[in-house]
Each structure stands twice: as structure tokens, then as C-alpha cells.
Amino acid sequence: MTQYILRRLLVIVPVLLGVTIVVFILINLIPGDPAAFYVSPDLGSNPAQMEIVRERLGLNQPLPVRYVKWLAQTLTGDFGYRTKNGDPVGPVIWLRLQNTMLLAGIALFIGASIGITLGVFTAVRQYSVWDYALTAFSFLGIAMPAFVVGIFGLYVFALKIPLFPAGGISTIGKETSILDTLYHAILPAALLSLNYLASFMRYTRFSLLEVLKQDYVSNARAKGLRENRVINVHALRNALLPVITAIGLSLPSLVVGAVFMETIFSWPGMGTLYLDAVMSRDYPLIMGMNLISASVILLTNLLTDITYAYVDPRIRYS
């Protein structure tokens, strides 16, 4: 197992290196001289001044040298400073990442718990009215993009029936408390979860139906076990294996959904920060966020594989 994890880590390293190269090249392909940003045109910038700035920023060095220097600096956790307001990029991202993780975490929890429950519910009632109704709902849930779910949810549950706040992470003028944060998080998180709830439900239903055909399930029934025990203990354990992979692989799209949900609900997370970075062309922030989000996704992929290998004893990686 340790060997397997080490080998997977080794595969990730070149991919991560590739990610850094892509990010670095993209940013350098953007037209415009970064040195111009540091020289005020009002003072009448002359070529000599520009050259001094370029020299000081290291912009006169060849691209590969700059890449290696940038990479070395990034590896120490130093992502530079925002061009917009001079804030250090690393801490800003960390703060926003926590907010996004809270939102996405709640969404994933709701999606997985309710999705798996409904999947079992429909699988044991295959071809019933419930099955058809919930399957129809799941088709709709999968076809609805986060921004459509978001604006409809905001319209119904915050504006027309004011059960929840219409945006933000805390009530203005009130002391921040966990309860208040959760109160603000619950509507966007629930709306974000809809997509995953629907797809986890379909995975669970399909997988459980496959498992229920197996001999060992008939055997468990023949032994005289109660149907409840047959399904929840014997069948479900194996049926959940593909669902684990589905949950792990849903993470990139969860990030995408979070971008929209945060924009709609003004949630101060990675999504709103990234939109701000893109709109204000804040290159150090754009680079930092690309790197962080790609690393997080690569690590969760690895975690999914490890979890899978751990819970399924049939899989042996030599």
C-alpha cells in the first residue's frame, strides 16, 4: 500500500510540473509589458527608467531562467503580491479557500448523504411510482447548471419566501458566529448540492441494482436474513465502491459550481476572488489560484484512489 501511494505521488510530480509550466507560459503570452505597471505614465516614463524597473524585477532575464526562479519561490509558499492592492497572494487564497471548503464541504455532505439514501430507496422500489418520480427529478437535477439552480433558489427561498439571507457570509453589524455563518451557508450549499445529489442517487441506484443480482445476495436471503440487513449490510457495502469514485471525481465540477454559487450569493470564496482576479487582470493572483486549484484536484484524485484501494480488498496494487 505504501509503495502504491509513493508510486502515485511520483506520477503526480511531472503533471504538477506541467501545470506550473502551462500557467507560467499562459501568463507570459498575455500581451503587455508588466514593467509598465510599475512606472507611472503621469511622470513621463522614459526607456531608461523602464529598463531600470525591468532589471530590478528580473524581467530582462530569459524566460527559462525566470521560470526556474519563479518556481523556486513558489515552492517556498511565496506566491508574490496582488497587483491590485499589494496583499500577499498566499494568505489571501488561504482565507478564501477555507470559505469555499466550508460551502463545498456542506454541499458534498448533503449531496452524498441524501443522494445515497435516495439511491437505495429507489433501487429497492425499482419500477415503482417513487422510482420514476425520483429518476425524473435526477435527470432534471443533472441538466440544471449551478447558475440556473442558484438564481432560481435565490429568487424562491431568499426573495419571495425570505427564509434565508440573500447573500454574504455574515449578518452586517452582528458579531461573527459559527451559527450565523452556517445560516448564510446553508442555502447556497444546498443549491450547490442538487447536482451531486442527483448524480450520486443515480450511481447508487444503478450500482445497488447490479449488486442485488449477485449470488451472495440470494445466499444472504436464503439464510433467512431480514431484507433490511441484506440490503444495508451485505449489498450496500459493495454497491458503494463505484460511488466513492464518483464522489472523488465530482470535485473539479464542484469547484466550477462553487464559482457560480459564490458569485450569485456574494460568498467570499475562491470563486468570487477568481472572478475579481480575472476582471482586474491581477496576474500574480491568477497564477497562484490556478496552481492551488490544480494541486488540490490532483491531491483529491490521489486520495480517491487510495480510499478506493483501502475499502476494496479485491484491489491489490503491486
Add this chain to the structure above:
Amino acid sequence: MQTTSVTTMRPIESPMRRALRRFRRHRLAMFSVGVLLVIIVLAVGADFLQGYPPDKMSLGNASKPPSAEHWLGTDRIGRDMWSRLIHGGQVSLLIGLAATLISLSVGIVFGALSGFYGGWVDMVLQRLTDIVMAFPSIVLMMTLAVFTGPGLINVIVIIGAVSWTGVTRLVRAEFLAAKERVYVEAARCIGVDNLSIIFKHILPNTLAPVVAQAAFSVGLAILTEAGLSFLGLGVPLPTSTWGNMLEPARELQVLSNMPWMWMPPALLIVLTVLCVNFIGDGLRDALDPRTLL
């Protein structure tokens, strides 16, 4: 003797005919084809089906709710929503198809080369796929949007350039299995060159799963365009698309008090994607001989 037995047999069906016959039995998919056709007719015939040009402003008529003159009301600068909606359909559908064409071509070529040649070609192309897949798609597309600036063609290229990874993996897997088959060996024996083997012999045999995937890709591309435009990074005004028609809904005032401005495009996006997904399901089942229909 033999001729009589042949005449009593059912005529041999071509694979295409069989797939069509099986597809027609998929009721939900057939119904979706119908709905989608209506949407396409409305979009293509947009110029004949409207009383107002889509970008004609009329400030005296701004933000009017639906009425007999303006079926779906007007937006904040008095443009007719119905006209914008069906014209927006043109652009949204066009982007869906064009972006899919790009992602499919890239995906098929990369997947075919990767699966057929193996070795270092496979290694390089698959690591490239890994790298693109490591980014959350929207993050990479937003970065590219900064680089290219807004514009119809740019949005098509950006969506195409980011969404080929799934097709590549699919085609690669098909090629890995197909290149061991006897017909490939036979083609080699009679001296067919590699490129012809890839594109004339193997590719047609692997298209079934790709066709279904293509349908899902169109749906995803329509959603992606809508998402990018909703964030203000997609197709710029005055061209209307279902996505940029939704953008005003980011303002609470519009969202709360003028639902006619955002509900129709939102519903149409969901309806179109739902139809495309059902058609994809239908194609997948019809083309897979293992599914009973």
C-alpha cells in the same frame, strides 16, 4: 436451394438502419428530438418570427412586463425579450455545435494517435491530458478568456480547447482494444499505411460511443457558454445569447422584480440540455448492441 432459403430470411439490416430502428423505440429520446426541432426552427427562423429586431432599443418601453406587443416583455433598455431569446438561441446552439466540433476533432486525433502508437506518443499525449484535466474547467477557461478577450469565436475556441480530454480517453481506450483485432492485422498484411488504418479502418469501428459522447458534449458546451457569459466573460453585447441574457439576474432588483427578464432563457437552457442529454442516452442505447430495446 440456397436462393429459396435466402428469400425467406429477413433482409440483412445495415448497422445504420438497425441503430435508427432502435433509436426510434426510445420514446424519451424521440420526444426530445421533437422538442429540440421546435427550438432549432425558432432559432433558425428567428428573423421571420419576431416583430422587433433583437437589438432595437426603445427607452420609453424599458423594463415592461409581458404584454400583447412584447410577448415576453422588454429588457432594461427596451429591447424585445422574445426577439432576443430566439436570436440568442441561434448563437447558443451555434456555439454548442462549433465547440463540440473542435473538442471532438482534437479528442479523436489525440486519442487515436495515443491508442494506436502507444510508447512515447501515448506518454506525451496522456500527460498533456492529465495536465488539462488537473485544472477545474471553468478556471482554465476564465484564464484563457483574459488572454483572448471577449468575442464569439474566442468563446468557441476556448470551450473547444478545454473540453477534449474526455473524448481523448474514450477514443484511446477504443483504439487500444481495436488495434489487436484481426481486421487490423489483415489491413497491415495487404500493406495499408498506418494513417489509413487509423482513420479508415479503426476509427469507423469506434465511433458508436463517440457519437453518444458528442451529444453530451453539445449540451455541456451550451452550458459552458451560458456560464461564461453569465459571469460576463463570454459573448459580449449586443449579440444576445441565453447566457448573457441571464447576466442581469445577478442584480437583486432584476432578479426579484423582473422575472420575465431571466426566467425564459434559464428555462430554455435547461430544456435544451435536458433534450440533448436524452438524445445522447438514446443514441448510446441504440448503438450499443448489448442493450435490449
